[in-house]
Amino acid sequence: MYDANKIIPGLVIFVGLMTFPIWAGMGKAEPVPKPKIDTPVIKEMAEKHCVESKNYMADYHMQMLITWRDKALRDGKRIYVSSSGQKYNVSLQNTCMKCHSNKKEFCDKCHNYVGVKPYCWDCHIEPIEPKGNVL
Amino acid sequence: MGVMLSLIAVLVIVLVPLAGSQVSGLQYVFGVFFPYAGFAVLLAGFVFKVLNWAKSPVPFRIPTTAGQEFSLPWIKQAKLDNPSTTTGVIGRMAFEILAFRSLFRNTKAELRSGNLIYGPAKWLWLGALAFHWAFFIIAVRHLRLFVQPIPGWVEFLDKIDSIMQIGTPPVYITDVLLIGGVTFLLLRRLLIPRVRYISLPADYFPLFLILAIGTTGILMRFFIRTDIVAVKSLLVGLATFHPFIPKNVGAIFFIHATLVSVLMAYFPFSKLMHLGGIFLSPTRNLANNNRMVRHVNPWSYPVKVHTYDEYEDEFRDLMKGAGIPVERE
Numbered sequence: 341m342y343d344a345n346k347i348i349p350g351l352v353i354f355v356g357l358m359t360f361p362i363w364a365g366m367g368k369a370e371p372v373p374k375p376k377i378d379t380p381v382i383k384e385m386a387e388k389h390c391v392e393s394k395n396y397m398a399d400y401h402m403q404m405l406i407t408w409r410d411k412a413l414r415d416g417k418r419i420y421v422s423s424s425g426q427k428y429n430v431s432l433q434n435t436c437m438k439c440h441s442n443k444k445e446f447c448d449k450c451h452n453y454v455g456v457k458p459y460c461w462d463c464h465i466e467p468i469e470p471k472g473n474v475l
Numbered sequence: 476m477g478v479m480l481s482l483i484a485v486l487v488i489v490l491v492p493l494a495g496s497q498v499s500g501l502q503y504v505f506g507v508f509f510p511y512a513g514f515a516v517l518l519a520g521f522v523f524k525v526l527n528w529a530k531s532p533v534p535f536r537i538p539t540t541a542g543q544e545f546s547l548p549w550i551k552q553a554k555l556d557n558p559s560t561t562t563g564v565i566g567r568m569a570f571e572i573l574a575f576r577s578l579f580r581n582t583k584a585e586l587r588s589g590n591l592i593y594g595p596a597k598w599l600w601l602g603a604l605a606f607h608w609a610f611f612i613i614a615v616r617h618l619r620l621f622v623q624p625i626p627g628w629v630e631f632l633d634k635i636d637s638i639m640q641i642g643t644p645p646v647y648i649t650d651v652l653l654i655g656g657v658t659f660l661l662l663r664r665l666l667i668p669r670v671r672y673i674s675l676p677a678d679y680f681p682l683f684l685i686l687a688i689g690t691t692g693i694l695m696r697f698f699i700r701t702d703i704v705a706v707k708s709l710l711v712g713l714a715t716f717h718p719f720i721p722k723n724v725g726a727i728f729f730i731h732a733t734l735v736s737v738l739m740a741y742f743p744f745s746k747l748m749h750l751g752g753i754f755l756s757p758t759r760n761l762a763n764n765n766r767m768v769r770h771v772n773p774w775s776y777p778v779k780v781h782t783y784d785e786y787e788d789e790f791r792d793l794m795k796g797a798g799i800p801v802e803r804e
Contacts, residue, residue, distance in 0.1 A: 342773060347529045350754060351522055358518060361621035361714040370623050372708040372721070395723060399700040406643035450704045455619035455630050459640065 373453045376445040381438055391422050391435075402458065405432065432464055443467050478665065481679035485687050488737050489730055496729035505729040506709060507718040513736030520743025525751050532773035538761045541580070545763070559764045571759055575604055599663065606656025609649040610685070612636060613692075616649070620707045621714045642697070650693055657686045681747055684738055691731040701725035 341347070382388060390397050392404070411417040412430045420428045429435050440446045443466060451458065495501040542553020555576075558564045570576040583596035616636060618629045637645035661682045664674045695701060702723040709728075712718045742748065754760065787794070787801055794801050 341526065341529045342532055343529060347525060347755075351525055354521065354751075355518060361618060362716075364622045364626070365711060365714045370711075372704065395702070398702045398704070398723065402643045403697075403700070453623065454703050454707050455625040455633060456644070456703075457630075457634070458643070 373449040375449050376442060379439060379441045391428055437467055441467055477674060477676040478679050480676045481683050484680060485683040488734055489687060492729040492733040493726050496726045502720045502729060505733050506720050509733055509736035510713060513739035517739040517742050521751060524743050524748055528755050533757045534772045536761050536765050536770055537757050538763045539758045540763055557763050559762050561762060564760060564762050568760055572753055575600055578603060602656050602659040605652045606660060609652035609656060612649045613653060620710045623711050644696055653689050657682060677746060681745060684734060688734045688738065691727060691734060695727045695731060699727045701728050
């Protein structure tokens with residue numbers, strides 16, 4: 341083998357960089373976050389359901405929210421008819437956050453986990469949460 | 476023919492996990508077994524390939540001399556294009572790897588009113604550069620789904636890449652560049668007759684494969700969404716060697732993962748190994764210092780010689796007998 345003094349370190353660096361997720365994640369087993377839905381408003385609901393099904397909301401809520409924004413602010417349409425036929429007021433702060441008043445335990449849990457930083461709160465006012473709820 | 480063959484191969488790689496992931500037991504194959512196998516083949520194959528290359532001696536200094544070589548003090552040397560020192564070589568390699576400097580010098584020959592004319596051709600350089608950088612940044616960006624907690628620089632990269640804030644989830648600049656770049660490189664092979672003539676299935680297959688990876692990734696982000704938290708828990712499980720298949724992971728993810736696994740396994744045995752090969756290119760990574768340093772051919776072994784003196788010693792009597800003159804009696 342020729343130029344081993346250059347090739348071996350090069351390969352070590354390559355393998356080291358490629359396996360970064362393995363050694364960066366060692367000994368840091370964090371549980372998969374579960375957004376909390378134990379706010380007072382949700383607790384009082386007889387039948388606990390969101391605007392759409394739980395799975396749909398988990399997958400598509402961001403696209404629904406941006407559609408809501410465009411519909412409400414650009415077209416002035418403030419009524420959303422869900423797939424079950426129920427009508428909702430299109431509003432992040434008055435509809436979504438009424439039930440999910442625990443932003444830190446609900447929104448932020450998953451967003452932080454997957455490294456997503458939505459710009460909702462550039463315009464909207466973040467809900468003020470009681471100190472006890474802060475992580 | 477090569478086009479159809481490659482296209483069919485990629486379609487099969489899409490359809491198998493699409494059908495297979497509906498069977499609950501098989502999800503483990505597409506979500507855990509294939510990625511592990513692909514990654515292992517990538518690492519082992521890459522190391523094997525490079526070590527194998529390293530066994531080949533480079534008998535001569537063969538750097539391409541694309542500028543004035545080191546000469547008399549009053550002649551200005553092209554230090555990047557004809558380096559004579561290690562520093563110069565590092566500079567040359569850096570430009571080659573990061574900016575595709577030699578591809579930038581690409582020229583095109585054309586017949587114009589009977590005359591053969593050479594002119595610059597930068598589109599290939601631009602398309603290749605956009606595609607390679609986009610692919611690299613996309614790969615690094617995916618670390619947000621493999622590592623927990625997410626390193627700050629990965630989040631920063633993600634933020635810069637989605638800085639246009641188009642839509643929700645925001646469009647990545649690199650996604651556009653990747654699809655644009657691969658499409659350009661593919662169309663170039665398909666539409667230019669001379670390039671098409673020399674294109675083989677081994678050229679089309681990686682292009683279709685990467686196009687499919689990009690397409691499934693974009694579909695998963697914008698159109699056929701799946702639970703990203705579940706996806707991350709799966710990938711962190713892989714990285715921490717606690718593999719499991721969470722619920723709520725759609726078929727689109729298994730298609731994406733299988734395509735990437737195939738790419739990883741295919742990588743070391745294909746032209747894609749130019750990732751490693753660029754570092755081992757003798758025409759780029761050698762200094763042009765032939766006139767300053769003596770380079771011994773590594774396979775020069777001591778040759779057994781039989782000098783005339785020895786010859787005469789051996790055959791002196793016979794030579795004398797035959798009347799042949801000898802130098803020493």
